[in-house]
Amino acid sequence: METTLIARTADTQPLSADTLPLSDTQPLSYVDALKHDAPVKSIAPSTSLIGMDDIWKTYVMGSEKVHALRGVSFNVKKGDYLAIIGPSGSGKSTLMNLIGCLDTPSKGQYWLNGKLVSKMDDDELARIRNKEVGFVFQTFNLLARASALHNVELPLIYAGISASERHERAEQALVAVELADRMHHRPNELSGGQRQRVAIARALVNNPSILLADEPTGALDTTTSAEIMGLFERLHANGNTIILVTHEHDIAERAHRVISIRDGQIEKDHRIK
Numbered sequence: 001m002e003t004t005l006i007a008r009t010a011d012t013q014p015l016s017a018d019t020l021p022l023s024d025t026q027p028l029s030y031v032d033a034l035k036h037d038a039p040v041k042s043i044a045p046s047t048s049l050i051g052m053d054d055i056w057k058t059y060v061m062g063s064e065k066v067h068a069l070r071g072v073s074f075n076v077k078k079g080d081y082l083a084i085i086g087p088s089g090s091g092k093s094t095l096m097n098l099i100g101c102l103d104t105p106s107k108g109q110y111w112l113n114g115k116l117v118s119k120m121d122d123d124e125l126a127r128i129r130n131k132e133v134g135f136v137f138q139t140f141n142l143l144a145r146a147s148a149l150h151n152v153e154l155p156l157i158y159a160g161i162s163a164s165e166r167h168e169r170a171e172q173a174l175v176a177v178e179l180a181d182r183m184h185h186r187p188n189e190l191s192g193g194q195r196q197r198v199a200i201a202r203a204l205v206n207n208p209s210i211l212l213a214d215e216p217t218g219a220l221d222t223t224t225s226a227e228i229m230g231l232f233e234r235l236h237a238n239g240n241t242i243i244l245v246t247h248e249h250d251i252a253e254r255a256h257r258v259i260s261i262r263d264g265q266i267e268k269d270h271r272i273k
Contacts, residue, residue, distance in 0.1 A: 050076035055108035083252035086261035134203030136213040173201035193224035
């Protein structure tokens with residue numbers, strides 16, 4: 001997957017982004033996104049869990065400017081199940097990076113759980129990522145030499161949670177994704193679907209405000225994809241707010257609301273369930 005990231009580690013893969021040149025603010029890799037922990041300024045809450053108002057993202061190509069996002073505005077309520085769909089280069093990955101606080105808009109306001117994150121500095125954004133957003137990636141991003149249990153514990157380690165509490169919460173998250181009997185297995189001992197379940201458990205372990213999934217079935221076969229989408233449906237039924245980014249219409253239609261992106265703008269926003 002193409003990268004617009006500063007850092008890599010041996011066992012993690014960075015988040016995808018649209019095929020555009022880098023701006024002066026660059027998204028971070030998954031592990032780097034977890035490592036920072038700083039106080040977050042309290043801002044007056046908005047009425048929605050997510051509120052985006054006139055969001056622009058502009059990249060510089062020599063003397064020219066490319067607008068990856070052009071005046072995007074939408075809200076997401078707590079408990080929503082939203083799919084963002086669009087072709088390659090549409091701006092959907094750029095939008096996902098902004099939702100996940102991996103990047104900042106060039107213009108506009110982004111509110112997440114009552115906090116104006118579009119105006120935050122790097123340390124504040126890092127804390128928001130770790131506390132508010134659970135990431136699920138197409139390529140799983142698991143530490144190859146660590147067990148499923150330790151992979152799920154990773155966000156809690158960066159959050160400073162005690163070892164005993166980390167262990168308990170990680171076990172509960174793996175039980176929630178139906179992997180209680182595989183928690184001591186390493187990634188190379190798991191199937192693709194089981195690896196994605198570990199990644200989903202890791203995303204859930206911090207009780208985030210939103211579960212943000214980037215092409216979560218892209219590396220899976222049809223049968224396993226259906227199983228993972230079934231898991232997302234059960235997680236949503238249990239009260240989780242889910243946003244998934246995909247280019248596959250059949251996957252998007254499993255959500256309850258679909259936003260279609262084209263040329264950096266919202267082409268259609270409709271509720272299907």
